[in-house]
Amino acid sequence: xxxxxxxxxxxxxxxxxxxxxxxxxxxxxxxxxxxxxxxxxxxxxxxxxxxxxxxxxxxxxxxxxxxxxxxxxxxxxxxxxxxxxxxxxxxxxxxxxxxxxxxxxxxxxxxxxxxxxxxxxxxxxxxxxxxxxxxxxxxxxxxxxxxxxxxxxxxxxxxxxxxxxxxxxxxxxxxxxxxxxxxxxxxxxxxxxxxxxxxxxxxxxxxxxxxxxxxxxxxxxxxxxxxxxxxxxxxxxxxxxxxxxxxxxxxxxxxxxxxxxxxxxxxxxxxxxxxxxxxxxxxxxxxxxxxxxxxxxxxxxxxxxxxxxxxxxxxxxxxxxxxxxxxxxxxxxxxxxxxxxxxxxxxxxxxxxxxxxxxxxxxxxxxxxxxxxxxxxxxxxxxxxxxxxxxxxxxxxxxxxxxxxxxxxxxxxxxxx
Amino acid sequence: xxxxxxxxxxxxxxxxxxxxxxxxxxxxxxxxxxxxxxxxxxxxxxxxxxxxxxxxxxxxxxxxxxxxxxxxxxxxxxxxxxxxxxxxxxxxxxxxxxxxxxxxxxxxxxxxxxxxxxxxxxxxxxxxxxxxxxxxxxxxxxxxxxxx
Numbered sequence: 001x002x003x004x005x006x007x008x009x010x011x012x013x014x015x016x017x018x019x020x021x022x023x024x025x026x027x028x029x030x031x032x033x034x035x036x037x038x039x040x041x042x043x044x045x046x047x048x049x050x051x052x053x054x055x056x057x058x059x060x061x062x063x064x065x066x067x068x069x070x071x072x073x074x075x076x077x078x079x080x081x082x083x084x085x086x087x088x089x090x091x092x093x094x095x096x097x098x099x100x101x102x103x104x105x106x107x108x109x110x111x112x113x114x115x116x117x118x119x120x121x122x123x124x125x126x127x128x129x130x131x132x133x134x135x136x137x138x139x140x141x142x143x144x145x146x147x148x149x150x151x152x153x154x155x156x157x158x159x160x161x162x163x164x165x166x167x168x169x170x171x172x173x174x175x176x177x178x179x180x181x182x183x184x185x186x187x188x189x190x191x192x193x194x195x196x197x198x199x200x201x202x203x204x205x206x207x208x209x210x211x212x213x214x215x216x217x218x219x220x221x222x223x224x225x226x227x228x229x230x231x232x233x234x235x236x237x238x239x240x241x242x243x244x245x246x247x248x249x250x251x252x253x254x255x256x257x258x259x260x261x262x263x264x265x266x267x268x269x270x271x272x273x274x275x276x277x278x279x280x281x282x283x284x285x286x287x288x289x290x291x292x293x294x295x296x297x298x299x300x301x302x303x304x305x306x307x308x309x310x311x312x313x314x315x316x317x318x319x320x321x322x323x324x325x326x327x328x329x330x331x332x333x334x335x336x337x338x339x340x341x342x343x344x345x346x347x348x349x350x351x352x353x354x355x356x357x358x359x360x361x362x363x364x365x366x367x368x369x370x371x372x373x374x375x376x377x378x379x380x381x382x383x384x385x386x387x388x389x390x391x392x393x394x395x396x397x398x399x400x401x402x403x404x405x406x407x408x409x410x411x412x413x414x415x416x417x
Numbered sequence: 418x419x420x421x422x423x424x425x426x427x428x429x430x431x432x433x434x435x436x437x438x439x440x441x442x443x444x445x446x447x448x449x450x451x452x453x454x455x456x457x458x459x460x461x462x463x464x465x466x467x468x469x470x471x472x473x474x475x476x477x478x479x480x481x482x483x484x485x486x487x488x489x490x491x492x493x494x495x496x497x498x499x500x501x502x503x504x505x506x507x508x509x510x511x512x513x514x515x516x517x518x519x520x521x522x523x524x525x526x527x528x529x530x531x532x533x534x535x536x537x538x539x540x541x542x543x544x545x546x547x548x549x550x551x552x553x554x555x556x557x558x559x560x561x562x563x564x565x
Contacts, residue, residue, distance in 0.1 A: 354480035356455040357424075360537060364420045372455055386456025386478060415424050416481060417433065 033366030041392030083298035108232035123149030188337025189345030244293030422533030450550030
């Protein structure tokens, strides 16, 4: 019995000490204390393999892609397009044509707003989002409101930070042109059960966009199983470089969409009279792309897959439970966002102490967390708070680091009385 | 960076027990200040007699630095003229941002407790929000009244 338990544990448990050795940035002191990095929802750190892949590319293989017949250009093209295949496999898309490289989640959402929704949009047509959304899944639709008279409808959340499914069913209707939902909330950590929302949307014939920025670093994503039409995510939250992201779109939708930026690489032929656009996915990739970014992201995916997304999710869930238990025990601490299903994010307030002061004092203890509105001001308004402190964990964090967070919070209480 | 330089006893005290806190009614001038990055919101109220500030109060919510700074401000500007307040703001701004600021500590009085903020650049905006807000209120007072 014991042996069986041990065996199960060792199959799932991570060798976190070994993992931490792969992340050079973690091994430093900040303000004289060993760094505790708990701001992963804002941006994760990178393993050596990603940093080295980018260096190696620039040291050995760099040239422009899709252009030259020379060796370096071919190598760069192979690496860039190879990265696309890695990403396709990672999210189980049907075809690499469905993987469009963009600058990040924000650009992916804007691309869908301008290229998918805007053409053919009638004033009064509706876009449905939830009250959990990051500004990146609010503002692009508001721009569309100004441009073409779109109506933005918002599915409410409850006190736990759970999106109201009943209200959603009332809000979706014949004028809904798109359902755009966060897969995981960045401010609260809520995992949205998107499958059941997608099912209803399909019954209404409404296409679905998922903002996967916070989901994809923490859980296995299968876009075909989800059945979403668009899935957007950022490389820098999943161990990859900044300025890099992915728009997944169903091929038949992407085929029908016009390009949204014009330039080199997105064309087949250009004369002053007529331009023939390139095929998918290059139609949406005007200009020289972030080649090193794509290579770095693919290397990050290799690293994540080597550990296994399921093991990452299981370990991070243990960290979440431990952090929730330890933080809840602190007097005057209130956790904001208590959905039953959460990613490893704990947003909280401390009675009588503003989050900004918490952030400063924790920093002097070497503990990095995010404080503020987390680019989700409507979420803050809902809870009637100006800001929260947010600790967000990754699989390279440890229980000891959560203990350090708790000690630093006790210290905060002492400093500010 | 020493935390005690930032959260000096004066700061902690003014955060816990802000002076001149609340609405001034009636108020000759008032303005709202908002620091969207951290969510600090303050309203500054003032009454004027000619160029002199006869009374000043504030309300709102924010971090310890922004609340203490506003509280210290109200104590410092009462009875001063608008141009004296402007000079004081210049001194405070220099104190918050420059290491070698040539500011006479005697002129600053208790406001000198804010000097630790310059070691924490991310917090300068917290300390200066109330000053910008008061400035906006006073400038508004200088604008000609329209009847539109």
